[in-house]
Structure formats: structure tokens, C-alpha cells
Amino acid sequence: MAVILKLGHSYLRKNKTQNLFIALLILLSTLLVCTSVIILANTGNQFKEMHSRTNGSHQILTFDKGLNDPQTVYDWWAAQNGVQISPLLAYRTLSGITFEGKDIANLYLYMMNTTPPPWKVDQLLFASGQESSTPAQGSVWIPTSMANSYNITVGDTVHFKTGTAVLHLTVSAVVIDVPYGAPFTNTARIWMHPTDYENDFGTFAGKEHYMMGMHFDDYDSHSSYWDRYTTETGAPFLESIMDFESISSFYLIINQMIGFIMIFLGVVMLLIALITIGFTLSDAILANYKTIGILKSLGLTSRHIVSTYVVQYALLSIIAVLPGLVLSMFVSRFIIRISVSSLQTDHAHLVIEGIGMAVFSGLLLLVLIIGFIVIYASKTRMIEPAQAIRYGMSERDNMRLAGRMNSPLANRVLFGRFPVSWVIGLRNLIKNRKSSVLMLLLTMTAASVLVFGYVVLSSINGIDRTAAKWGYDNANIAAIVVDKMTFSRAEMQHVLEEDSRITAVGWRGNVTGITLIPSDVSSDAASQSFSLNLSVLDGRYTDFGFETLRGHNPERVNEISIGVNAAKRLNKQLGDLIELYIEGEKRTFIISGIYQAISNMSLSGRITAEAVRSVNPDYDDADVAFINIIKPSQAEVIAAQLNERFKASASIVTQKMLLDSLYAEAAHILMYPMALFGLLFILVTFIIIFITCRISIRKESRTYGIHKSIGMTSGRIRSSITLGVAGLSLIGSTFGVFVGMYLLPLLLEKVLSGYGIVQIPLVLNWGGMLLIACLGMLAAVIGCWLASREIRQMSPRMLVIE
Incomplete structure (x- = not known):
């Protein structure tokens, strides 16, 4: 044993720089592998823990079309066993906001009339600021996603545009609002004091809307509840439904991407480390071939020589794996913290799971390394002393090398x-x-x-x-309606038509389409109701860059293009028929195209304005105008000029600004x-x-x-x-x-x-x-x-x- 230790120590001392780098390589491999394990173990856990802690919604019902009576629907769900519901929350919509003198585009706000607690569903948690039952008068609570995206903190004043007036409200707290607090989202709920809500919006024209959240004891059974609702009321629910998948998607997508990349690269790094150690050991044996032959001729057994290398590299591995494991905990904590920042509070400690799995992975890595060392060191058993002393390698290897050179x-x-x-x-x-x-x-x-x-x-x-390949339009400028009550579409249309720099204008709105998932597609015996967010364009989709993966966008009144996930869920292909309830009436469409879109997880569709007017001849509910211009380089100048003219009722910005506001984070x-x-x-x-x-x-x-x-x-x-x-x-x-x-x-x-x-x-x-x-x-x-x-x-x- 003394000879083995002395030889191992001699090899370590002889190649100090090389051994240092091998130890560093093992450390980096351990760092990446263990970090990926911890991140994967925590992917979704922070969201699930917060969703459970706040008793978060599995579905959000939004009554913004006037097709269902909110109180009637609320009463029906309140009578159901196995379902908890939030209060019926009143809100008004805004999309104009200014902070520190800068207009924030592409941010749609639900100005909420805050109901005092207790709430059974979607309880708000305070990330920063003083906790209270409702915001103080003159102040609001904003979600963490909005605060993080625009660096808004407690005590800041935010200016909300309401057409001709501006509300100056102070941020008194930042709250975790799970359904509307996902990162890089463009919607946010702003919680107001009831008196402020009544005073500020009571004199404004327009209709008040409502929403409610529902938490199922068993989310997998939600379709059976909706089947019963359709049977008992005689019609499917015709308003907007936001499902749990949509609520969770933006919380999970970044961690999914990081987790995938890290586990892939971790495996690659591990393989590189093992191959390098095996190569290094093989060359170390070859470099010491003559010495090994002499040692064998002096009576040292093959087992002793193998043990020499095992002791040497096992010691290096142990020294390297431990700090790599410790460092992985700090690195993974940093990455997890920035990826779930919208779920963090100032006073809560980030709980990291998967430490045990990381330790196990480190030990497994150590075992793999030692196993590789044993395998490669076993090659010394085949060394013949005479050939080693004469050639410095086996006679066969010597002949092969000479032949190659x-x-x-x-x-x-x-x-x-x-x-x-x-x-x-x-x-x-x-x-x-x-x-x-x-x-x-x-x-x-x-x-x-x-x-x-x-x-x-x-x-x-x-x-x-x-943008078009992500499911968005490719127009140069977008005019977003801020206040529908004061906005005049006819006036803007006239201004745009008179501007010689503008080539095309298209008006887009949204409606909800309700269809049924056939029983042969769903896991339940009965058909399930399924809500599609439908884009309605008054114009040609191709003029504004909308693309499809297969087929084409709708051009006729009976055509529809649907997202890839909607097609998958409904088991539909090009040319198939689909029946949709639009504003309470059933229409049949031919699927003309299938597209991909990151918004709404491709659970959406596109139809023409004529299709909606076949149901409601007075339909004119566009909230965005797409504007194409002759010279795209003039987009910022034209947008600024139009924005100055219509700033009281619309926000007009370039497409690049809109997308940057979403994906910069x-x-x-x-x-x-x-x-x-x-x-x-x-x-x-x-x-x-x-x-x-x-x-x-x-x-x-x-x-x-x-x-x-x-x-x-x-x-x-x-x-x-x-x-x-x-x-x-x-x-x-x-x-x-x-x-x-x-x-x-x-x-x-x-x-x-x-x-x-x-x-x-x-x-x-x-x-x-x-x-x-x-x-x-x-x-x-x-x-x-x-x-x-x-x-x-x-x-x-x-x-x-x-």
C-alpha cells in the first residue's frame, strides 16, 4: 500500500498543472450537471407552490361580451360541490399608462374594484408594501410582472389615461397576482380602492364588466362540470374562458427552455469530461509505459499498478466534485430567482428543491469517473515488461504507428x-x-x-x-384603442386614407368562439366545450403579414384558420368543418389554414369581419388598427405624428416597440x-x-x-x-x-x-x-x-x- 500511495503522490506532483486542469474540468462538469438537475427539479415547483398557496384559479371567466348574465353564472357555480369561486369582480379596461414621463405601450389594464377579503380563490400576496384589506384612497396595488418589467416600486406615481382625463395614483403595494402576473405578459390587474373606482369611473361612458376565478378540487373533472352547465342552461358558456394551461404557460416556458438547455449541455459536458479523463489516463499509461514495464519486472503486480492510477484520479475527483456541488447550489439559485422573479416577495426566502437529487448526481458522477478510471487503468494488465522496455509501447502498437507515419x-x-x-x-x-x-x-x-x-x-x-412566424402581424404600425367611448374609428380612418404615406389599413377585434370537443377525441364520454379566442380582421390577413404553416388565412365568410394546438385538441385538419358558437349563434366554418402562435398557446383562430357580421350586422368592435406604410423607415415618425393627434383615445406605436415591450424581459x-x-x-x-x-x-x-x-x-x-x-x-x-x-x-x-x-x-x-x-x-x-x-x-x- 505504501508503494501505491508513493507512486500516486509522485504522479500528482510530477504533472501539477495537468492534474489541476483535470480537477477543474471535473469541477465544471459537476457544476453544470448538478445545476441542471436542481433547475429541472424546480421547474414549475415555484409556480405550483404559489398557485397552491394562493388557492389560484384553474379557470378565469371574463364577462366582456354581454352574452351571459354574470350573476346567473356566478350563482350556478356557487351551488356546485368541489368548486371554489372568487367574488364577482367588477372592472373597467384601460390601455394607456405613463410612468416617469414615458408612455408604456402594449400594456392592457383591468382596473379592478377591490373586494375586501376573505377570498376563497386567487388570494393576493404582498411582495412589497404595507399589507391591508384594500388599497388606500389615491393608491393602487400593481402585480409583480408590471413592477419588474418597468422598474416600478412602492411610492411611485403612475399616470393612467382614461380618454380625456388622467388618473394620478400612487403605488402602495406590489402584489403577486397569479392569473395575471406571469412574466412578459401584456395584461395586468390594477387594484383600486372602491371609492376611487366609483369616483374615477362613475362619470365615464362605457360599460362595467365582471370576471371570476374558479378553483376545482380535481381539475381533471372540470369538463364534466361544463357538460352539466350546458345541459342545465340549454347553451354553452359564450363568454371568455382562460384555462389553467394558459395561466401557467408563461410561468413555465422560460424554465422549460433553461432546463432543456442545461440538461442537454450537462450530459454533453459529462461525456466530454469522461472521455477526456479516459484519454488522459490512456496517454499517462503510454507515457509511463517503460516505467510500468520496469516496475512489473521488479515484481509489482498489475493490481498494484491499477490501484496507483485509481488512487491518483479518485483523489482529484473527490477534491473537484465537492466544490462543484456547492457552487451549483448558488448558480441554480441565481438562475431560478431571475426566472421566477414575479413569484418572489421581499420578505420570503427562496426555497430550492432538488438538493438531494443534486448530491446524488454528484456522487453518481464520482462513481462514473472512478469506474472509467478503473476501466482504462486495467489496460496496464496487458503490458509486457520486455516490449515496454524496448519500444515504450506494445510491439503491435509500435508497428502500427510506424506504418501510419x-x-x-x-x-x-x-x-x-x-x-x-x-x-x-x-x-x-x-x-x-x-x-x-x-x-x-x-x-x-x-x-x-x-x-x-x-x-x-x-x-x-x-x-x-x-413576427409573422410567431403568430403576430407584420404591419409597420399599430394603433391601439385606449378609450372606446371617446375613440372615433371614422375619424382615424379618414385621417389614414388622406395620408399618402400609408398604403393599407386593417381593423382587428376579438370575439370568443365556443365549440365542442367530440367524445372520441376527449377522454370523457361526453363532448367538452372548448373556448377559442378568435381574431376578427376587417381586411385581408395577407396584407398585414399573417402567416400559416399549412393552407391559407380566411378570405371568405365561411373560412377559418386555427392554431396548431387547437387543431390538435379538436383533431382537425385542412378542409375539415368546425362548428362555432359566436355571440350565441352557431356557424359552420371550413378550416382553410393552420398556423403557429405563441400567444394563447395556439389555442386560437382567425376569421373575417364578414363572418361576425353574418351574426351581428352592427359589429364594429375593433381595438387595433394595423397600418402599412410605403417607407418602413418612416414608421417611428408617422407613429409619433398620429399618436400626438389621437393620444386622448389611442396609443399608436411601431410594431418593433410593441414586441420589444413583450420579449425584452x-x-x-x-x-x-x-x-x-x-x-x-x-x-x-x-x-x-x-x-x-x-x-x-x-x-x-x-x-x-x-x-x-x-x-x-x-x-x-x-x-x-x-x-x-x-x-x-x-x-x-x-x-x-x-x-x-x-x-x-x-x-x-x-x-x-x-x-x-x-x-x-x-x-x-x-x-x-x-x-x-x-x-x-x-x-x-x-x-x-x-x-x-x-x-x-x-x-x-x-x-x-x-
Whole structure:
């Protein structure tokens, strides 16, 4: 045992830098794997815990169409067993808000008449501010999503536009409002004091609306309740329904993306670490082949020699795994905190689950590493002392290596025609095939990870360039109606028609369509009612850039295009018929197209304004005007001019501003983990190539000594080796660019398909992708150059004598 420990200590001391880098590689692998395990263990848990804590809604009913009596519906659900309901909440809608002198576009507000507690459903939790039963007069409560997105804090004054008037209200508290508090949402409930609500809105024209939340003891049974409602009332519910899937989707989508990326990269990192350790151990055995042969000839058994390597690398692994495990807890906490910021309070401690799973993963990683060490170290059992002393390797390996280096292809076709510097670099790669393959795979992996992260962030930041593929319009400008009572569509239409810079105008509204999921599609014996959010466009969808995956957008009164998830849930294809209740009347439509949309999880549809007018000839309920202009570069100027004229009743902004207001936060959240992954892989690339180059250079020390003895400088030899590695990394990075650009997004689509995106719209910036891919190459070149410093210390005389 003393001999084993002494030999292990000798190997550790002899290769201090190499062993330090191996320990760092194991640490980084542990960090990434354990962090991914913790994040996956917490994906959805924070939302589920908060939803349970607040007794959150499974469904939200919004009475904004006037098709159902709110009190009658409320009374029916109040009489049901197994269902808890919130109070019937009165609200008015606004979409104009100013904070710190800046107008906030694309934010739709429900100004709520706050009902004093207790509430059975959707209890509000105070993230910051003084707790009270209702807001104080002159103040409001706002949700965490709104506060985080626009940096609004307790004590700030927010200005709410109500047509001709402006409400100046102070934020007295920031609350967690689960149904309407998801990150990067454009809707928010603003909770007002009842007296403020009556005084501020009592004199305004327009109708008051209501909403209510419902919590089912068993959410899976909700369809049976709706079947009973339809049977007892004689008609399906015709107002808007927001399901639990829609409530939870934006809370979970970012964590799903981060979790997928991290577990994938964690597995890749683990495989790289194991392969590198196996390669390093194989080369360490080869480098010490002669020594092992001598030790065996002196009587040391194969078991003792295997134990020497196991002790050495097991000690390194234990030293590295423990800090990696500890660091993973801090990193995962940081990532989880920023991804669920809308569910955090100032006084609550973030509870992280999955620590036990992370510890288990760390121990499993340790066992895997030691297992690999045992497998590779067992190769020493086959070492024959005589061959080891004579060749420094097995006789068969010596003959194979000599044949490879002296082949006609190498001598006549390659080495005979290339410059000496190229030959040295190529010879280093050909002779060390295993290390060359490892470097090729490593640079390809690093480039693919870096490019994939860059493409994901670029696609989110550049969503205005692919808006139609995400389910949005592609118009240059959008005019959002703030106050329908004071807004004049005829006046705006006249102004837009008179402006020669404008080419097309389309008016869009929304209605709710109710259909039934057939019993052969649903899991229940009876048909289930299903609510579709229908976009209604007065104009041609193609004029404003709306796209479909298959088919085309509706052009006739009896045509409809539906989202991919709606088609899946209803088991519908192009050309199928679908029956919808619109404003209480049943209409039959032909499915002309199927599209993808991240909003409403693709549980939506598109119809023409003529289709709604076949039910209600007086329909004129548009809330957005899409505006196309001749020169898109003038969009900001035209929007500002129109906004100045109609600022009392509408908010007119460019499409880019609207999309940035939604997805800037998503890009901000994703930026940190993607940057972390990129840095880790750059660091790993540097470490592994440093190790492999250092090993190969030590094996070839005699050859480089001969080169120096015949007049080659250390710098020239180092440059030749580095040039070979640079060429190899260029090939690997080239493949990596295409993997990160095409293959990895296909895997991410599997995650996003449940959220309504089956084909990720990518923004490919070739200049940026090539530049980011070069970071992996740069790490490889620097690692090789630094590893070759040993050549400067080699003595030609001693190396030739050896």
C-alpha cells in the first residue's frame, strides 16, 4: 500500500498543472450537471407552490361580451360541490399608462374594484408594501410582472389615461397576482380602492364588466362540470374562458427552455469530461509505459499498478466534485430567482428543491469517473515488461504507428509537398489520432453551444423581423384603442386614407368562439366545450403579414384558420368543418389554414369581419388598427405624428416597440444562463486542448529535440503545432456552426411545441455566428500555444542522447 500511495503522490506532483486542469474540468462538469438537475427539479415547483398557496384559479371567466348574465353564472357555480369561486369582480379596461414621463405601450389594464377579503380563490400576496384589506384612497396595488418589467416600486406615481382625463395614483403595494402576473405578459390587474373606482369611473361612458376565478378540487373533472352547465342552461358558456394551461404557460416556458438547455449541455459536458479523463489516463499509461514495464519486472503486480492510477484520479475527483456541488447550489439559485422573479416577495426566502437529487448526481458522477478510471487503468494488465522496455509501447502498437507515419500517402502526397512547418503540425495530428478526434469533437461542441445560444438570443431580440412566424402581424404600425367611448374609428380612418404615406389599413377585434370537443377525441364520454379566442380582421390577413404553416388565412365568410394546438385538441385538419358558437349563434366554418402562435398557446383562430357580421350586422368592435406604410423607415415618425393627434383615445406605436415591450424581459432572463454556458464551454475547450497538447508534446519530446538540434527554433516548432491545432479547430467549428444553427433548435422545438411553436423562427446573423464560433477556436489556439511552452525548456543535447 505504501508503494501505491508513493507512486500516486509522485504522479500528482510530477504533472501539477495537468492534474489541476483535470480537477477543474471535473469541477465544471459537476457544476453544470448538478445545476441542471436542481433547475429541472424546480421547474414549475415555484409556480405550483404559489398557485397552491394562493388557492389560484384553474379557470378565469371574463364577462366582456354581454352574452351571459354574470350573476346567473356566478350563482350556478356557487351551488356546485368541489368548486371554489372568487367574488364577482367588477372592472373597467384601460390601455394607456405613463410612468416617469414615458408612455408604456402594449400594456392592457383591468382596473379592478377591490373586494375586501376573505377570498376563497386567487388570494393576493404582498411582495412589497404595507399589507391591508384594500388599497388606500389615491393608491393602487400593481402585480409583480408590471413592477419588474418597468422598474416600478412602492411610492411611485403612475399616470393612467382614461380618454380625456388622467388618473394620478400612487403605488402602495406590489402584489403577486397569479392569473395575471406571469412574466412578459401584456395584461395586468390594477387594484383600486372602491371609492376611487366609483369616483374615477362613475362619470365615464362605457360599460362595467365582471370576471371570476374558479378553483376545482380535481381539475381533471372540470369538463364534466361544463357538460352539466350546458345541459342545465340549454347553451354553452359564450363568454371568455382562460384555462389553467394558459395561466401557467408563461410561468413555465422560460424554465422549460433553461432546463432543456442545461440538461442537454450537462450530459454533453459529462461525456466530454469522461472521455477526456479516459484519454488522459490512456496517454499517462503510454507515457509511463517503460516505467510500468520496469516496475512489473521488479515484481509489482498489475493490481498494484491499477490501484496507483485509481488512487491518483479518485483523489482529484473527490477534491473537484465537492466544490462543484456547492457552487451549483448558488448558480441554480441565481438562475431560478431571475426566472421566477414575479413569484418572489421581499420578505420570503427562496426555497430550492432538488438538493438531494443534486448530491446524488454528484456522487453518481464520482462513481462514473472512478469506474472509467478503473476501466482504462486495467489496460496496464496487458503490458509486457520486455516490449515496454524496448519500444515504450506494445510491439503491435509500435508497428502500427510506424506504418501510419511511413505510409506512401504521408510521405509522398502530404509530407513531401508541404512546407516543414505544415508537416510538423500535420504529423502531430496524424500520430496522435485519439487526441485529434477529441479536439475535433470538442471544438465542434463548443462552437455549436455558442452558436445555439447566440441564435436563440438573436431570434428573441429580433422577433420584430420574424413576427409573422410567431403568430403576430407584420404591419409597420399599430394603433391601439385606449378609450372606446371617446375613440372615433371614422375619424382615424379618414385621417389614414388622406395620408399618402400609408398604403393599407386593417381593423382587428376579438370575439370568443365556443365549440365542442367530440367524445372520441376527449377522454370523457361526453363532448367538452372548448373556448377559442378568435381574431376578427376587417381586411385581408395577407396584407398585414399573417402567416400559416399549412393552407391559407380566411378570405371568405365561411373560412377559418386555427392554431396548431387547437387543431390538435379538436383533431382537425385542412378542409375539415368546425362548428362555432359566436355571440350565441352557431356557424359552420371550413378550416382553410393552420398556423403557429405563441400567444394563447395556439389555442386560437382567425376569421373575417364578414363572418361576425353574418351574426351581428352592427359589429364594429375593433381595438387595433394595423397600418402599412410605403417607407418602413418612416414608421417611428408617422407613429409619433398620429399618436400626438389621437393620444386622448389611442396609443399608436411601431410594431418593433410593441414586441420589444413583450420579449425584452425574456431575452434578459435567458442571457445570463446562456452566457454562463458559453463561458464554461470556452473554458473547457481551453483546458482539454491544453491537456491533450501537453501530453502529445511530452510524448514527442525526443522528436522536437532533434528538430532543435538541426536548427529549428522553439518558436517555429510551437507555431507549427499550433497551426495544426488551429486548422483542426477550424474544421470542428465549421461543423459546430451548422449543428448549433439547425440541429439543436430542432431539439428545442420539442419543448416549445406544447406552447404553440412547432417551428422556431430563427434570426441568423452570419457575421455574429462566425464571430462567436471563433471564440472556441481562439480558446483552442491559446491552449495549444501555452501547452507548447515546454518546448522552450527542452535541451536538444539531452533529448538526442535520450
